[in-house]
Amino acid sequence: MTALKPPSPDSILYVIYQRDGDGAFTYEVDGGVIVSYWYGYAFDLKGKHYFTGFATRTEGTEGPEAEGGLMEPGHVAIAQATFVQGGDAAKPVWSQLDTDGYVGEFGANDQGDPVDTTRKAQSHATDDGRLVLAVPTRRFADGVATASFALFLFDPANVDDLSFRRWGYLGSIAAGSDNSAACDDEKVMPCAVSTGELTFGAPGASGLPALKVGLAGKAISGPGTLRDLGPADALTYTFNAKAGRYQP
The missing domain is CATH 2.40.128 (Lipocalin)
Structure with a gap:
């Protein structure tokens, strides 16, 4: 199958946060919140080829991303956008499978x-x-x-x-x-x-x-x-x- 490049970091950030960073990998969105691309991973599972891009989000001034309460001080929320490969051998494409703004939290000093x-x-x-x-x-x-x-x-x-x-x-x-x-x-x-x-x-x-x-x-x-x-x-x-x- 023709090699398929992973989605770009800036496109991952846009899919998750719906804010255009003009190609940047880290930028400010609403309320002083900083979003950043963190890591991307391509893998195969049960006959399907996936790519997941992880991002982080600071708490900012508009409230926490954490479910059920405030994040730990200095932590960032981890987010993800996952794609599955489709199309055919000649023209493979990425299809968006899932996106989630909070899958956990980690880090220190407002960084992952x-x-x-x-x-x-x-x-x-x-x-x-x-x-x-x-x-x-x-x-x-x-x-x-x-x-x-x-x-x-x-x-x-x-x-x-x-x-x-x-x-x-x-x-x-x-x-x-x-x-x-x-x-x-x-x-x-x-x-x-x-x-x-x-x-x-x-x-x-x-x-x-x-x-x-x-x-x-x-x-x-x-x-x-x-x-x-x-x-x-x-x-x-x-x-x-x-x-x-x-x-x-």
């Missing part, structure tokens, strides 16, 4: 969690036709860069009874850290860098897979001392349907 472009997103299709997406992120604070995965669930056929619509944010999980900007040559704070590898495990009661993060590198074990990370340091997360999050 920065995407880590040095790592690739990972996804896992469930037996009942859903998809778990893990987007790599990296946040920097107090001299420490923390690697994480922001987790999302795509449920195109509404097979579960979760409160999400077609997409929902399932929280974020840690996957390594780097204190190089704050350490001081082992004198007080040793320099410790660790990386995490994500694997999908067996499904739980919710039908969603367990997530395992294997850690490698160094960790601070005490004042001025380091230790090697190994298999015993791996972290396992399972989905808690009541909380709507992956938890240890």
